[in-house]
Amino acid sequence: MNARQPTALVADDEPLLREALAGLLGKVWPQLAIVAQARNGREAVERFEALAPDVCFLDVHMPGLSGIDAAQRIGRRAHLVFVTAYDHYAVDAFAHGVLDYVVKPVEAERLAQTVSRLKERLQAREPASNTEALLQELALQLQRTANAPAPLRWIRAQVGGTLRLIAVDDVDYLRSDTKYTLVAWRGDGGGPAEALVSTPLRELATQLDPAQFQQVHRSVIVNLRAVSHVARNDNETATIHLKGRGEVLPVSRNYVHLFKQM
Template identity: 75%
Template sequence: MTRPTALIADDEPLLRDALARQLAQAWPELDVVAQARNGREAVKLFEAKRPDVCFLDVHMPGLSGVEAAREIGRRAHLVFVTAYDHYAVQAFAHGVLDYLVKPVEPARLADTVARLKERLGGAQPALNTEALLQQLSAQLAQLKGGSAVPAPLRWLRAQVGQTLRMIAVEEIDYLRSDTKYTLIAWRGDGGQPGEALVRLPLRELAAQLDPEQFAQVHRSVVVNLRAISHVTRGDNETADIHLRGRREVLPVSRSYLHLFRQM
């Protein structure tokens, strides 16, 4: 019996490798025949390898995973991988396309594998997904143009030594600008404080955070409001934020003192 084959497309090499390892455990019979760094490479490798299943990251530079899926069409079974539940709710509730939310949970992957095995037992993908893919592609174009607001960021990828950490945004205590990087201070396993640098400017990260939970208190600091223990006023123009379980004291500049007027 011929082994089923798959392609994985993600612009993050560590995430590609991580998904390949998870698939090796959840679906030992599956042969990952290609890994792509972007949508264009995914289409090119698909034409060369013709895998049965394509795992496509929604957000990739150049050609997105959705746009790549439109070119692949009904010639393969499609599974989208996304960090945003926004797409899961709006696009995949139809049950036509399958998806995985980063970080990929073993239970969810097992369910997806079971559905794929069942579909592979039939003929070619029978459902016409072109209309839905066109709708998804239009949504992505709107997001790129700034005419729509995506769901708040839920997970953040950060390099800690040789390890790629997936940090839940709700576990972040604060973010501080550090030249070309942003320092992320979060609660790790067992509530232990942890820190990591990400290659994204604070402004870009702040725009993706839930404004109900995070507030900018200084041009170089964004804080999780739930992590605040208390705030002390220094003078009429500044204040200091004290965090639960941390020694760091975060500055509040004059421009943001209005957030704490009730003190």
């Protein structure tokens, strides 16, 4: 491997996220040459075979071949970093520092830590000898995730002396509130209503349908169906305006790219 100019492949089926990661890599690792980008696992393998980059950044969930499927075909011929929308892939493969992963949206600080480890591994010349076994472990975990329960449909909340069952589809947004989570939903007659639940936002995030609910700030998750419009700010942040509600929700700079096409 060429230590003077390391090379990389970036694979993600979402063009905006792929470009965002490539741009961020250019900032935290300017010496890295991104020689290929791929839209799916099949393209990732094909472009790896053609260009043999030193490092592969692979989205876990891609159509056709998943990122883990692609990684199994690439094997020890490259250093592997998985990119995922979830943080529950931190199994032994990652905990032991043999493989690495970053969570979408990728943050510069977290990516810089990964880059630091990659530089050390590139000095070692070859990936770890037990890469194949660790990839098999990840493949099994991905299969278990695919068989996970259906997304949450109801949220139980205590409103005064009454236990309310709030339909998740009626929820406009959720916001972390100290030890609780504020649930803002459409109450009786469609008017805005709020309640506090003891379930942490982080835990609720794993149970919500990711196609409908999007985290836009470390303390805010919004129902995309409730969004009226998004206003971009000069400081690379944005604000979300909701249908029929006066609240304005913050979008941190790590999540702004999700709304570039809105």
